[in-house]
Amino acid sequence: MKRRTFLKGLGASAVGLGAAATLGSPSKALAARGKEDIGECKSLKITVLSETSWFNNDQFKKDIVDNGGASTNQYAIPWDRENSGGYAALLEIEQLDGTVNKLLLDTGWNNEWMDYVYERHGIDKMLKSGEIDTMVLSHWHLDHFWGIESTLKHNDKITMYGPETMYEEDEKLLYGGKHEVAGCENNVPFKGKLIKTNPKEWYKLMPGLAVKEFDVPILLRVRGENVIYVNVKDKGIVTVTGCCHPGLLTLYSTARRNIKGGEKIYGCYGGLHISLFENWDPKFDDIIKGAERFEPVKMGCNHCTGWIWAENAAKAGLPIVKGTNTYKTYPKQSSVAKESNVFLTNGDTVTF
Amino acid sequence: MSDGRQFNYIYGVIAFLVMIVVNFALWRLFFAPTNGVFKLFTPMYGLSLAAFFMFSVMIVADIFEYRERENNIGKGLMLTAVSLVIFYAGYYGLFWNVLGKYGVTYFSPQAIVSAGGTGAEIWNARENASLAILYVITALIWVSIIWNTGLKSFPWQNDTKWVRGVSRFFGVATFSVFVYAIFFHPNVTALFVPKQIYAGVLPWWEDAAMTSSSFYHLGWMFAGLFVLMFIEDSMEGFPLDKFSSGEEKRWVSGIVSLVIAVAAGFVILYIIEAILNYYWYEPFMGGNYTDDPRFRHLHVAEISAFFMLALLIIKVYFNNIINLKSSALNYLVRFAGVFVLGMVIYFFYYSDTIGPKYMDRVPGVGSIDDTSLCWTIMSMAIIMVHDKFFNGLPLRRKDG
Numbered sequence: 001m002k003r004r005t006f007l008k009g010l011g012a013s014a015v016g017l018g019a020a021a022t023l024g025s026p027s028k029a030l031a032a033r034g035k036e037d038i039g040e041c042k043s044l045k046i047t048v049l050s051e052t053s054w055f056n057n058d059q060f061k062k063d064i065v066d067n068g069g070a071s072t073n074q075y076a077i078p079w080d081r082e083n084s085g086g087y088a089a090l091l092e093i094e095q096l097d098g099t100v101n102k103l104l105l106d107t108g109w110n111n112e113w114m115d116y117v118y119e120r121h122g123i124d125k126m127l128k129s130g131e132i133d134t135m136v137l138s139h140w141h142l143d144h145f146w147g148i149e150s151t152l153k154h155n156d157k158i159t160m161y162g163p164e165t166m167y168e169e170d171e172k173l174l175y176g177g178k179h180e181v182a183g184c185e186n187n188v189p190f191k192g193k194l195i196k197t198n199p200k201e202w203y204k205l206m207p208g209l210a211v212k213e214f215d216v217p218i219l220l221r222v223r224g225e226n227v228i229y230v231n232v233k234d235k236g237i238v239t240v241t242g243c244c245h246p247g248l249l250t251l252y253s254t255a256r257r258n259i260k261g262g263e264k265i266y267g268c269y270g271g272l273h274i275s276l277f278e279n280w281d282p283k284f285d286d287i288i289k290g291a292e293r294f295e296p297v298k299m300g301c302n303h304c305t306g307w308i309w310a311e312n313a314a315k316a317g318l319p320i321v322k323g324t325n326t327y328k329t330y331p332k333q334s335s336v337a338k339e340s341n342v343f344l345t346n347g348d349t350v351t352f
Numbered sequence: 353m354s355d356g357r358q359f360n361y362i363y364g365v366i367a368f369l370v371m372i373v374v375n376f377a378l379w380r381l382f383f384a385p386t387n388g389v390f391k392l393f394t395p396m397y398g399l400s401l402a403a404f405f406m407f408s409v410m411i412v413a414d415i416f417e418y419r420e421r422e423n424n425i426g427k428g429l430m431l432t433a434v435s436l437v438i439f440y441a442g443y444y445g446l447f448w449n450v451l452g453k454y455g456v457t458y459f460s461p462q463a464i465v466s467a468g469g470t471g472a473e474i475w476n477a478r479e480n481a482s483l484a485i486l487y488v489i490t491a492l493i494w495v496s497i498i499w500n501t502g503l504k505s506f507p508w509q510n511d512t513k514w515v516r517g518v519s520r521f522f523g524v525a526t527f528s529v530f531v532y533a534i535f536f537h538p539n540v541t542a543l544f545v546p547k548q549i550y551a552g553v554l555p556w557w558e559d560a561a562m563t564s565s566s567f568y569h570l571g572w573m574f575a576g577l578f579v580l581m582f583i584e585d586s587m588e589g590f591p592l593d594k595f596s597s598g599e600e601k602r603w604v605s606g607i608v609s610l611v612i613a614v615a616a617g618f619v620i621l622y623i624i625e626a627i628l629n630y631y632w633y634e635p636f637m638g639g640n641y642t643d644d645p646r647f648r649h650l651h652v653a654e655i656s657a658f659f660m661l662a663l664l665i666i667k668v669y670f671n672n673i674i675n676l677k678s679s680a681l682n683y684l685v686r687f688a689g690v691f692v693l694g695m696v697i698y699f700f701y702y703s704d705t706i707g708p709k710y711m712d713r714v715p716g717v718g719s720i721d722d723t724s725l726c727w728t729i730m731s732m733a734i735i736m737v738h739d740k741f742f743n744g745l746p747l748r749r750k751d752g
Contacts, residue, residue, distance in 0.1 A: 061475040069394040070721040071385030071713065216641050217716030221386055247640020253633075279471030279480075282542045282555060282564035283638075283646055290638020308470060308545060 037260040040233040041208025044352045045092040046240065046269050048344050050108055050117045051302035052085040052327075052334045053143030059083045061277055064220070074142050074220040075169045075182045084110035085332065086147045087242060087271065087303055090123065090132075093209055096233065101206050102126060104135040104158075105228065106242050108147030109184075115150050116331070117346075127154035136211055137162040138242025139218065139225040140170045142184065148174060152188035161203060163213050163224030164196035197226055202258075208232070212254070214246035227251055229259060230352070235297070236264030238352045243271040243304050249287065252294045267298035267319070267352055269344070275306025278336055284309050288316045300350040302343040310342035323348045359671040363747035368669040371738060375731055376710065383726060384712035396482040399726040401443065403489045406733035408439040410493065413740035414500050415524065416517030420741050428742040435737070447485050458484050458540055470545040480543045487536035487566060491528040494573050494613070499524055501580045502592055502609025506602035535573075539566035562637045562645035571652035575624070576617025578656040578663070580609060585667045586686040590679065624652045641718030650723060655698065657728040662693035664732055668739045669747065701727070 054060040059080050064070065067077040086108020093101045104123070108114035118124045126132040135151060135158050138144055151158060169179060176189030197203055197213035204210045208231045215224045228240035229251075237255045244251065248268060255262035275284055284306075291299075291313070300321045301310055314320040326347035327333055337345065344350055382401075383393040392398040412418050412435050420428045452460020457467055464477035471477075499520065508516045541552030542564060555564035583592060592612075595605040625648055629635075635645040642648075666673060666689050673689045676682055701707045701724050704715045713722055738744055 058473055061473065065475050068385055068388070068391035069397075071393060071395075072391060073386045076386065215716065217714040217719040217722060219719075219721045221714055223714050223716060245640070247638075247643060249636060249638045250640050250643045253636065253639070253643065257633075275471075277471065277473075277476055279476040280543060280545045282539055283644070285542070286563050286565075286646070287638035290636055293637075 035260045035262070036202045036210065036258055038202065038204055038210040038229060038231050039207035040096065040231050040261075041206075042094040042096050042098070042233055044230045044232055044238055044240075045094070046300070046350050046352075047090040047092075047121060048302065048346055048348045049088040049090055049121055049123065050086050050113065050346055051089075051271070051343070052330075052332065052346060053087045053109060053303060054083045054085055054334075055332050056083050056335045057278060058335070070219040071221060073169075074222065075179050077220075078181055079142070079183055081110065081183050084143070085113045086110055086117070087144050088114065088117065088123075088147075089240070089270070090121065091228070091230075091240065093206060093230065095207060101209075102132045103205070103209075103228075104132050104151070105240065106138055106144040107135065107151045109143040109145075111147050111150050113332075114147040118150055118154070120347075124154045127151060127158065130155070132158070134159045134205065135161070136205075136226055136228055138227075139163055139245070140166055140222050141218070141220065141243065142182070144242050145170065146173065146182075146184040148190070149186040149188050152186065152190055155192075156188050156190060157192040159193045159195070160190070161195045161197055161205075161211050161226060163215075163226055164198050165215060165222075165224035166196070167221075197224075199224075210259075214250075216246050218243075218245045229255060231259065231261055232266060232352050235352065236266035237262050238266050238298075239268045239270070241268070241270035241272070243273045244268075245273050247287075248272050249290045249294065252296075265294045265296050267296050267300065269300040269350060269352075271303030272301050272305040272309070274304075275309040276304035278306055278308050280308065284312070288313050288318065291318055292316070298350070298352060300344045302345060305343070307336050307338055307340070307343060311338075311340050314340075314342050321350055360747055361671065364669045364671065367738070367744060367747045368665065371669070371734060375734055378734065379711070379727060379730065383730070387712050393726055394479065394482075395721060395723050395726055396479045396486060399723060399729070400482040400486040400489065402726050402730040402733060403486055403493070404443045405435070405439045406729050406736065407489050407493050407496070408435040408442065409733055409736045409740065410496055411435070411438055411521065413736065415496065415521050417513055420743050423743050423745060425742065425745070428745075431741040432737055435741075443485065447488075448481070452481065458543070480540070483543070484536075484540045487540065488528070488532050490570060490573060491531040491536065492524060494577060495527045495531060496524045497577050497580050497584075498609050498613050499527075499606070501584045501589075502606035503602050506596075506606065535569040536566045539564065561649065562635065563649070565646040565649070567646045567650040567653070569649075571625075571649035571656075572614075572617035572621040574617075574653035574656040574660075575620035576613035576615075578659050579616040579620070580613055581660055581663055582687070582690065583612070585663055586672060586690065587679075587683050590683075620656065621649070621652050624655055625649075640720075641716075644718065647718045647720075650725075651718075654724045654728070655694075657725055657732070658697045658701070659690055659694035661728050661731050661735075662697055663690045664735045664739075666690055666693060668735055668744055697728075 063077055063079050087106050088108045089105040091103040091105060137160055173186050174190045176186055178185035199213050199215045202210045202212055210229050211226050212229060213224055213226050217223055225245045230238045232238060239251045252265050274287055297319055298321055299319050310320055320342050323341045323344045327345035330346050380388050382390050383398050385391055385393050392401060412431055418431055447459045452463045457463045459481055461474060461477035461481045464472050465474055505516050508519045538552045538555045541548035557568055558564045561568035592605040592609055595608050596602040628648055632642040635643050635648050672686050674682055674685050702717055708715045711727060
């Protein structure tokens with residue numbers, strides 16, 4: 001029996017309506033507001049500045065397990081600093097008139113590593129010159145945020161979009177502070193404008209690009225993630241994520257439901273938060289099958305996606321963009337990197 | 353009280369408040385992920401521990417019928433200790449060190465790590481082993497409650513307590529093997545790369561459930577158990593008792609009990625999921641959080657467990673609210689009470705403020721790193737220990 005048919009029949013039942021009165025506004029009511037027009041751009045180029053948030057997966061997991069598990073406070077864990085790297089990407093958005101806007105996504109973890117990465121890609125100069133004047137912080141996880149000093153030392157007045165669900169510890173670090181146990185510090189207080197994003201709004205930074213916050217609980221006591229939606233003319237929607245905790249298909253579904261032109265999904269870039277610890281679960285098969293139904297054209301993934309998921313997705317026929325061996329020229333590499341190159345790794349680029 | 357003993361509502365309230373304090377203390381001691389001592393909530397490891405302990409209490413109290421009704425604290429402590437020994441020996445001894453190391457690898461984290469391969473390190477290994485153990489315990493609890501509600505002591509009602517206990521235990525265990533093998537084992541064998549296709553079939557329920565996860569079965573099984581618990585604890589066994597005369601020929605009510613557990617389980621699953629669909633749209637294969645069919649099924653189990661907890665609270669601490677001559681009115685008021693309290697607990701757990709502070713959890717619904725079942729089952733186990741081993745002290749008197 002097809003379960004969906006049965007469920008649809010019950011969907012508008014009196015029980016459902018009764019619960020609606022009890023639980024408040026259902027999401028369908030929110031969708032009725034109409035679709036957001038985020039405009040269009042000509043193309044999007046992404047450079048992987050660093051996707052190696054940590055280099056040894058086992059050590060990272062050990063740090064978590066030894067200190068309480070997945071839901072413990074990230075600031076209460078004495079992390080192995082030698083294992084820390086960071087996540088950051090450079091977005092170059094070409095407008096329909098040919099002008100190119102640059103945007104920084106995240107700022108990594110280990111300042112020494114991020115300084116190296118920024119210098120290698122000229123990000124330090126772009127920050128200093130104001131060529132990059134805006135950063136979207138995907139979420140407040142250590143590997144995306146704790147390297148904030150590396151950005152602020154070049155531009156402490158940068159405009160920053162961060163989820164409103166920040167904790168006191170995040171605020172302390174952002175405005176110049178130190179966390180002894182966790183081993184992170186920032187000596188350059190933030191003086192720019194912090195736009196705290198909430199899930200009700202679409203933040204349209206430029207034609208064809210908007211930021212949307214998803215208020216979801218995330219491991220290590222973090223909450224909420226910003227996702228960048230880009231609408232590329234004649235191609236469709238591209239999602240750009242730090243970790244994609246809300247789930248890739250939820251992002252696609254949100255685009256279809258809420259963005260003008262969002263029916264056409266073109267692709268994605270970023271960590272997809274699937275088999276991040278290189279394990280397997282039937283749910284990961286679900287994601288492969290579910291993704292096929294959205295018919296994406298170009299999928300660039302790395303970081304917390306999990307090599308094993310990317311390999312299986314590629315085998316199943318999903319359009320996974322292969323990386324190069326550029327990452328081998330970096331002083332440190334991830335212990336899970338493989339010859340299959342199903343990740344866009346450090347130094348790789350992808351254009352949508 | 354339904355057993356004819358005096359019930360003092362003031363003592364009931366006091367006992368309820370004491371239970372909350374004990375609940376908070378034990379949660380902080382064992383599970384709380386950030387401010388706890390042992391931080392065992394990971395979440396599958398913590399959940400499997402809580403479920404195993406609850407089943408250990410059920411083995412002692414319901415299967416072997418060792419309960420304390422004379423307000424003897426010493427005996428209560430002894431029965432609690434026996435439950436803890438069963439829990440410890442069963443979880444770490446039987447599963448981790450005997451079955452896992454000499455039979456079925458996936459029951460032991462150490463055995464999984466030793467076997468090597470993709471994802472075979474202690475984090476994944478412990479979570480995977482815990483999920484497998486949780487599924488086994490779910491099968492045991494499901495069969496055990498169906499058995500106790502439908503068959504009670506049949507067909508060993510004329511034997512000694514010990515014979516009844518041993519026979520019923522092995523009866524429950526035998527049927528549980530089939531339940532586990534059909535509904536849960538295919539999920540566990542798909543946790544590994546490559547899939548263990550010669551050990552278990554590919555999940556056969558994928559099309560119906562929109563996921564190959566066995567959380568689908570957790571959903572309808574927990575929903576069915578709630579109905580059976582309501583029949584047993586809030587409706588004094590009605591209507592199952594009508595199918596048999598006394599302790600004789602209870603096999604008919606045993607079958608009816610099984611049919612109710614399955615049929616009511618699926619009906620409730622569909623009703624709750626229809627309501628959830630109304631709020632969160634229909635889920636889709638591969639979705640995350642509230643979009644995830646896997647989570648929706650789990651959430652049905654979570655909601656059912658909230659109602660089970662409410663049912664136990666109302667029965668043990670508030671004497672089932674009313675005890676009038678009209679059975680129909682009793683059932684109606686009790687159901688309303690269970691529904692309202694269940695919803696209160698739901699909103700408490702998922703609120704943005706007080707629930708997360710109490711539970712030491714991040715606000716939000718649907719995280720794969722959080723399931724309310726751990727706390728709910730721990731809470732039910734605490735109440736069961738209080739009720740079955742300590743006669744609900746101080747709320748029940750020895751003499752009626």
